[in-house]
Amino acid sequence: MPLHVTLPDGSPLELPDGATALDAAKAIGPRLAKAAVAAAVADGGSRAGASGGDGAGDGSASRLVDLSHELQDGDRVAIVTLSSPEGVDILRHDCSHVLAQAVLRLWPDTKYAIGPTIENGFYYDFLFAEPISDAEFPLIEEVMATIVAENLEVHREELPRDEALETFRDLEQPFKVELIEDLPGEQTISTYSQGEFVDLCRGPHLPSTGRVGKGTFKLTSLAGAYWRGDEHNAQLTRIYGTAFADKEALAAHLEALEMARQRDHRRIGRDLDLFSFHEEGPGFPFFHPKGMRLWNAIIDYWREEHQKAGYEELRTPQILRRELWERSGHWDHYRENMYFTEIDGAPFAVKPMNCPGGLLIYKSRRRSYRDLPMRWAELGQVHRHEMSGVLHGLFRVRYFTQDDAHIFCTPEQLEDEVTAVLRFMLHIYADFGFSDVRIELSTRPPDSIGTDEMWANAEDALRHVLEREGTEYQLNPGDGAFYGPKIDFHIRDVMGRSWQCGTIQVDFAMPETLDISYTGADNEEHRPVMVHRAMLGSIERFMGILLEHYGGNLPTWLAPVQVLVLPVADRHAGYADDVVQALSAAGLRAELDDRSESVGKRIRDGQLQKVPYLLVVGDREEAARAVSVRARGEETGSVPIEEFVAEVAREVAERRLPEVSQA
Ligand SMILES: [Zn+2]
Ligand SMILES: [Zn+2]
Numbered sequence: 242m243p244l245h246v247t248l249p250d251g252s253p254l255e256l257p258d259g260a261t262a263l264d265a266a267k268a269i270g271p272r273l274a275k276a277a278v279a280a281a282v283a284d285g286g287s288r289a290g291a292s293g294g295d296g297a298g299d300g301s302a303s304r305l306v307d308l309s310h311e312l313q314d315g316d317r318v319a320i321v322t323l324s325s326p327e328g329v330d331i332l333r334h335d336c337s338h339v340l341a342q343a344v345l346r347l348w349p350d351t352k353y354a355i356g357p358t359i360e361n362g363f364y365y366d367f368l369f370a371e372p373i374s375d376a377e378f379p380l381i382e383e384v385m386a387t388i389v390a391e392n393l394e395v396h397r398e399e400l401p402r403d404e405a406l407e408t409f410r411d412l413e414q415p416f417k418v419e420l421i422e423d424l425p426g427e428q429t430i431s432t433y434s435q436g437e438f439v440d441l442c443r444g445p446h447l448p449s450t451g452r453v454g455k456g457t458f459k460l461t462s463l464a465g466a467y468w469r470g471d472e473h474n475a476q477l478t479r480i481y482g483t484a485f486a487d488k489e490a491l492a493a494h495l496e497a498l499e500m501a502r503q504r505d506h507r508r509i510g511r512d513l514d515l516f517s518f519h520e521e522g523p524g525f526p527f528f529h530p531k532g533m534r535l536w537n538a539i540i541d542y543w544r545e546e547h548q549k550a551g552y553e554e555l556r557t558p559q560i561l562r563r564e565l566w567e568r569s570g571h572w573d574h575y576r577e578n579m580y581f582t583e584i585d586g587a588p589f590a591v592k593p594m595n596c597p598g599g600l601l602i603y604k605s606r607r608r609s610y611r612d613l614p615m616r617w618a619e620l621g622q623v624h625r626h627e628m629s630g631v632l633h634g635l636f637r638v639r640y641f642t643q644d645d646a647h648i649f650c651t652p653e654q655l656e657d658e659v660t661a662v663l664r665f666m667l668h669i670y671a672d673f674g675f676s677d678v679r680i681e682l683s684t685r686p687p688d689s690i691g692t693d694e695m696w697a698n699a700e701d702a703l704r705h706v707l708e709r710e711g712t713e714y715q716l717n718p719g720d721g722a723f724y725g726p727k728i729d730f731h732i733r734d735v736m737g738r739s740w741q742c743g744t745i746q747v748d749f750a751m752p753e754t755l756d757i758s759y760t761g762a763d764n765e766e767h768r769p770v771m772v773h774r775a776m777l778g779s780i781e782r783f784m785g786i787l788l789e790h791y792g793g794n795l796p797t798w799l800a801p802v803q804v805l806v807l808p809v810a811d812r813h814a815g816y817a818d819d820v821v822q823a824l825s826a827a828g829l830r831a832e833l834d835d836r837s838e839s840v841g842k843r844i845r846d847g848q849l850q851k852v853p854y855l856l857v858v859g860d861r862e863e864a865a866r867a868v869s870v871r872a873r874g875e876e877t878g879s880v881p882i883e884e885f886v887a888e889v890a891r892e893v894a895e896r897r898l899p900e901v902s903q904a
Contacts, residue, residue, distance in 0.1 A: 243255050244256055244312060246318045247316070249319045256312065261309050262320070276322040276324070278322060279321040279447075280305070281306075282304060282310065305321065309448065335395075335453050336482055337356035337358065337363040337365045339388050339453060340365050342385075343381050343387075344365070352414055352416055353367055353417070359481075362481060363481075363483075364481045365479070366479050367479075368416075368475055369478055374463065378460040386455070389451060393435040393451075395447060397431060400432060401430075402421065402426075405430035409421065458484035458485075460482045463478060464478075466478075504793070506786075513851060515529055516529055538799045539784065540620065550616075552646060554620075555599055557619060561590065563588040563590050569751065570751075570754060572590075579624075592621070594621075594643075595643060598619075599647050600647075604756075608759040608760070610767075619645045620780070621642065625639065625640075635781045638781055641779035647771060647774070650770050650772070663745070670730070680714040680730055681720075682707060682727075682728050683726060683729065685719065687719065689721070691749035703726055703745075707728070722748075727744055728744070734786060742775075742776065743777070745774050747770065748773055752770075753768065790901065796897065796899055802850065803824075803893070804856060805852045805855050805856070806824075806856045808835055808858055808859075809840055809858065811835075813862075818833065819882075824889075827887075854872055856868040868885050
């Protein structure tokens, strides 16, 4: 009896009894059959949506299966190829098996534990008889390539529990035995074998090792890992690898990795003497003089723009009574991330957020509808406890400066205020060189406070703004905060990485819990709408993003040292000093390098310090009251000193951006 299955586009397909997923692919077309690596199958009545798509809709569970999987009448079938993320994930999983097989060929006494896929790759945990290092990677990769070239067929087998146990006991693989022992009951256990290698595995897998392809994988690093993540267990060696559908995609990924390594802001921070971290304050960055120059360049700009945009600035204390944090809800929802202390025997907390402090200022006097909207910004230093394991340079720290603002307005003013913030935000990002901004609107979650009407009004306001401004955005239904809907801003850097920096959040909760109001035209007291807003997010983290985006070659208006003056010989020191004076008088950050090193060496050092302009001054320059200019590594000739100063001052005033190189 033939069987009938349904394809993703809804069309029916008739297949002979006992047909496999591969047969279905063949029936659709030879090209698809050749590209197929697995299939997504769902029982009749539901939808097999695993070949991409958002999976939204009926929520049916389709499962990935091998191409050798026998189809049932009524199945819905989607063929998976390497052009889908699911397909590449299967390839990565195959790579982990090939890695384990290679390791066992090289060191037969090795015990293998688990080998899952991860973002961009895979790993496998091993217990080696003798420790190995990454010096062995080329050797392991070579054996892996051999296994791929052997094009071993991959077999799935379903074994009774006892038989599976026996298999791995015979192989003297205690970790696999332990995993099976922990599986409940009498269920059958699936194993996958390729050549002499067998692994406990749910699958699916590629039909043969050859399908992994040539030059598609690379081992990347080695780390210690405890069996089952428990430090009381054996310490294993984890080998990480990366793999892609083809060698071009792998090469592009490796290039991006190398670029990210070169541009690591921790490395730039050290090389350019911007900031450091110390044992005495784990997760607390220390900013050096040059780091503070960059910091202040960011802040000066920020202040100027906020003033133009009609903001006032606040400053509120670091430490406030615990009772305030209990009232604001932070004690209930955020206690784990807060630091506490005592003053005169009373409990206090270090602020993790600026809002409650700002609200105390709001309450310090009567507010009238005439005062609204009020836009109050605060560069507030906040402390939040992070686990030591997640600390990462300036990206994950335990104190940071939030470029916070709170806007208090009437419900009628909300739309205009959000419009202004949206435009302001995009303008600020563009000035820093980020014009690729992704925007998300998150709406009411199931567990939320506030009335239906409040939510509908606020969500409508946010949506109207985005639509009226012609802004593309992604809707995240149910992803808002419990206290109100929000718009999030993600900027994309030159390496294609996305960073959530800005947020606009409407808050129904805090005006209630801290009881703030204004007197309306009707002489009655009303609750204002409160909007929390951050643009750069954390100034520290944003500095890290800037440093990596520009690879340290910051726009001149941000560069800690904008101009470095190099006298050719001692006798030019006086003139070099005049040049520095002229630059400083124009508000530029200029320095003198009069070390007794050769000019060539000092030029190289200046370039390593990523100084935008290097000026060489010798006899000819002094005679002509001129400077010989090297602009970002390029010799641009000799210009009169006044002309140079005026030109760079203009570049800084206009906040011109350099070309962003990908290398
Ligand atoms: Zn597996
Ligand atoms: Zn806030």
